[in-house]
Amino acid sequence: MICLDEMGPEGAKSFPGPRVVRTEPAGAWRPRAAQEVDYGRRGSGPIFGAFAPATGEALTAPYAGRTIATWVNFLDRVDAWAGTGGERVYAVLDNLSTHRALDALLWALAHPRWEFVFQPTCAAYLNVIEPWWKVLRSLALKGRRFETWADIAQAVEAATAYWNAHRHPFVWGRRQRRRRARAAGVACLPLVT
Helix, strand or coil: CCCEEEEEEEEECCCCCCCCCCCCCCCCCCCCCCCCCCCCCEEEEEEEEEEEEECCEEEECCCCCHHHHHHHHHHHHHHHHCCCCCCCCEEEECCCCCCCHHHHHHHHHHHCCEEEEEEECCHHHCCCCHHHHHHHHHHHHHEEEECCHHHHHHHHHHHHHHHCCCCCCCCCCCCCCCCCCCCCCCCCCCCCC
């Protein structure tokens, strides 16, 4: 199973983090906001991603725009990344119009080992790539300021390489918290009358 989706569109700007990203000189008067406002049009675009939860391996690819042609190009990249084995590939997708476009469905017909599984509308939590996007955003973008779209693409590429170097199977759901064992007999205390 491979989960496919896109992060974005992300723009070149300041991303909030644990520390304030300063865009003005130190000592200058500033309003009460914790994160300074970062205006500007310095480029933006989507980042397409593929994620295999069983192995934890990931692939990301930045594109200048979200079109059907870029989506089909990304599908070709994922097909090469997934290998040429005869095993069936289930691609979990959301209901974005580019994912259901005629060219994308024709691509699926030309690649018979692929099967697209579309998640229900308003159920993004069913796609395992969504929590992984949160991890990637914290690795690549959180607490940093980007001047250009190329800087964002480079940061996402470095974060993906870091993730793949330290990958592990991705467990879906809440983190299990350890509970201390209760002392024996605590719940069975006799009532005092």
